[in-house]
Amino acid sequence: MEEEDLIDELMGAAEKDLTPKQAKILQAAVEIFAEKGYASTSTSEIAKRAGVAEGTIFRHYKTKKELLISIVSPIMLKFAVPFFADKFLNDVFKEENTENLDQLIKKLIYNRYYFVKKNIPLVKILLQEMAFHAELQDKFKQMFVEKVLPRFKEVVEKFKVAEQIKDYPTETIIRLTMTTIIGFLVTRFLIIPDYNWDDEQEIEYTIEFIRNGLKNT
Amino acid sequence: MEEEDLIDELMGAAEKDLTPKQAKILQAAVEIFAEKGYASTSTSEIAKRAGVAEGTIFRHYKTKKELLISIVSPIMLKFAVPFFADKFLNDVFKEENTENLDQLIKKLIYNRYYFVKKNIPLVKILLQEMAFHAELQDKFKQMFVEKVLPRFKEVVEKFKVAEQIKDYPTETIIRLTMTTIIGFLVTRFLIIPDYNWDDEQEIEYTIEFIRNGLKNT
DNA sequence: AATAAGAGTGAGTAATCACTCATTTTGTGA
DNA sequence: TCACAAAATGAGTGATTACTCACTCTTATT
Numbered sequence: 237m238e239e240e241d242l243i244d245e246l247m248g249a250a251e252k253d254l255t256p257k258q259a260k261i262l263q264a265a266v267e268i269f270a271e272k273g274y275a276s277t278s279t280s281e282i283a284k285r286a287g288v289a290e291g292t293i294f295r296h297y298k299t300k301k302e303l304l305i306s307i308v309s310p311i312m313l314k315f316a317v318p319f320f321a322d323k324f325l326n327d328v329f330k331e332e333n334t335e336n337l338d339q340l341i342k343k344l345i346y347n348r349y350y351f352v353k354k355n356i357p358l359v360k361i362l363l364q365e366m367a368f369h370a371e372l373q374d375k376f377k378q379m380f381v382e383k384v385l386p387r388f389k390e391v392v393e394k395f396k397v398a399e400q401i402k403d404y405p406t407e408t409i410i411r412l413t414m415t416t417i418i419g420f421l422v423t424r425f426l427i428i429p430d431y432n433w434d435d436e437q438e439i440e441y442t443i444e445f446i447r448n449g450l451k452n453t
Numbered sequence: 454m455e456e457e458d459l460i461d462e463l464m465g466a467a468e469k470d471l472t473p474k475q476a477k478i479l480q481a482a483v484e485i486f487a488e489k490g491y492a493s494t495s496t497s498e499i500a501k502r503a504g505v506a507e508g509t510i511f512r513h514y515k516t517k518k519e520l521l522i523s524i525v526s527p528i529m530l531k532f533a534v535p536f537f538a539d540k541f542l543n544d545v546f547k548e549e550n551t552e553n554l555d556q557l558i559k560k561l562i563y564n565r566y567y568f569v570k571k572n573i574p575l576v577k578i579l580l581q582e583m584a585f586h587a588e589l590q591d592k593f594k595q596m597f598v599e600k601v602l603p604r605f606k607e608v609v610e611k612f613k614v615a616e617q618i619k620d621y622p623t624e625t626i627i628r629l630t631m632t633t634i635i636g637f638l639v640t641r642f643l644i645i646p647d648y649n650w651d652d653e654q655e656i657e658y659t660i661e662f663i664r665n666g667l668k669n670t
Numbered sequence: 671a672a673t674a675a676g677a678g679t680g681a682g683t684a685a686t687c688a689c690t691c692a693t694t695t696t697g698t699g700a
Numbered sequence: 701t702c703a704c705a706a707a708a709t710g711a712g713t714g715a716t717t718a719c720t721c722a723c724t725c726t727t728a729t730t
Contacts, residue, residue, distance in 0.1 A: 255677065273585050275492035279718060289679045294719060296677095360584075367581060368490050404658050411640055412633070412662050419632025441621050445629050449666030472707070496688060506709045511689060513707095 258296050260286040265303055270357035274304050274365050305372070308365060311358050312376050316383040318347050337400055340391065341443050345417055349439065352421045360426060385410075401450040409450060416446050475513050477503040482520055487574035491521050491582050522589070525582060528575050529593050533600040535564050554617055557608065558660050562634055566656065569638045577643060602627075618667040626667060633663050 264286035268277045283290040297303040366372050392409050395401045481503035485494045500507040514520040583589045612618045
């Protein structure tokens with residue numbers, strides 16, 4: 237519950253002073269983009285669902301693409317935040333504590349679990365549209381390489397030195413860990429969200445799977 | 454090398470008697486769909502790249518969507534095939550051999566590795582468009598539940614009974630295994646294809662990760 | 671109450687969309 | 701060589717697209 241809701245934040249008149257109509261536009265755009273994709277969403281449809289004239293959209297956003305970017309960009313920042321803002325994670329990084337690998341993975345999973353759970357439509361848009369918009373790819377790559385990867389490498393190497401995990405290449409360990417976590421979240425929230433999930437149990441299994449998969453023997 | 458190239462097969466005048474122009478259309482459509490997505494691809498652009506009049510497309514495919522389906526459908530079949538056609542996999546299923554878990558995973562990974570490697574554009578289209586076309590989702594779900602899942606369950610339970618792997622729920626084991634393999638392939642071929650991959654080595658690590666992650670202790 | 675500025679409007683625009691169809695071209699068997 | 705059917709054509713269709721702009725409305729300050 238530490239993270240705020242992105243949609244709220246995206247529209248909150250507190251941060252940037254959005255007019256009520258502008259907020260409605262963002263809300264409608266997020267909904268429809270997630271439903272049918274950016275390319276097959278028309279500005280007239282967004283206007284209709286937002287209860288706004290079509291011209292109002294273009295008063296606030298020069299192009300349809302600018303509207304997309306203004307929706308997707310904040311997500312990417314939020315995606316990076318926990319890696320340099322979360323208290324616990326920073327503790328693990330800073331302290332010479334190499335005992336709580338389980339705790340770290342657990343924290344990481346739950347962290348991302350709540351993030352995705354609260355922002356399913358936005359995550360959906362991010363995943364879908366990254367494939368086709370080079371600018372989004374570049375933005376994401378830059379953020380990942382600068383903010384996320386270095387921190388990740390730090391921890392992994394610490395645990396490697398402490399001989400808690402296997403001596404795989406650091407990149408490989410990161411890849412295996414991330415795909416397992418992301419794989420769970422994508423399966424849980426995007427592919428089979430209607431399955432009767434026992435989330436706590438499933439996360440427990442996933443943590444064990446990662447820990448044993450990487451455990452030094 | 455046991456699998457044929459899907460694009461070739463899709464267009465091969467051998468199987469279905471496609472006109473040369475029709476083959477060109479399919480080829481062009483696959484290229485552009487993969488590049489910019491189905492929704493932002495115009496039939497005029499397909500016709501232009503195929504060196505064909507726009508009307509020719511609609512002689513062979515009633516609608517643009519029918520063209521998409523005729524491209525995506527064969528892939529889904531091919532995706533299911535190895536689970537009931539591959540010799541080795543069937544051997545593992547039938548024999549009372551519960552020793553070669555490693556071999557099974559290895560076979561599975563390499564199998565899917567070559568499949569994706571040969572059909573990157575098609576896989577890209579499949580992943581991208583499934584999100585927005587319910588018919589494709591249904592087709593895929595049906596195929597998966599009927600052809601893939603039962604076989605998968607068989608093996609997992611066999612290995613569980615033989616106490617080779619942990620007593621997690623069968624669905625959980627399948628999920629963890631598949632997301633790890635798919636995660637590798639997506640990372641390898643779609644997200645960071647330009648990375649200097651040592652495929653054999655990386656696959657070796659991935660196999661170990663899965664085996665240790667599931668190993669009964 | 672007057673004024674100014676930004677917010678909101680919606681009819682209008684040229685471009686592009688998927689798709690049609692009357693006509694021409696091509697390949698094939700007699 | 702002819703005839704015929706299938707293949708291919710491309711100008712033409714109405715609908716829809718993202719976006720513009722001259723105008724009106726709202727709100728806050730004086």
